[in-house]
Amino acid sequence: MDRSLIVAKVDPAATERVAEIFAESDATELPRLVGVRHRSLYRLHDLYVHLLETEQSTEGAVEAARGHPEFIRVSDRLRPYVSPYLSTWRSPRDAMAQCFYRFDAPDTGGRS
DSSP: OEEEEEEEEEOGGGHHHHHHHHHHHHTSSHHHHHTEEEEEEEEETTEEEEEEEESSOHHHHHHHHTTSHHHHHHHHHHTTTEEESSTTOOSGGGGBOOOOOOOOOOOOTTOO
8 A cells, every 4th residue: 555645836726626526436446547546635724735646656646647537637626726836846656755754553463
């Protein structure tokens, strides 16, 4: 399992529309094809944070999906509402935050 955060800017008034666009896309074959296990969208003012959990490398999954018609359609539909955080953005990889610390609780053997 791989976990990634995608960071961008979002029109704060458009979060419901952005959620609808993803819900419609998540009902297609695309998430299954690229191994998406979980998606959550967050907003802080105009900061957009997209948590994505995939079966394999998220970066590889996104790159593999870029040519898929549904990925292109979703990207086009999001364009009026979501924009790059960095002016140097060239590809989805440029929007992925780098994890610099992680903690996972030890397995307790099923005990609470």
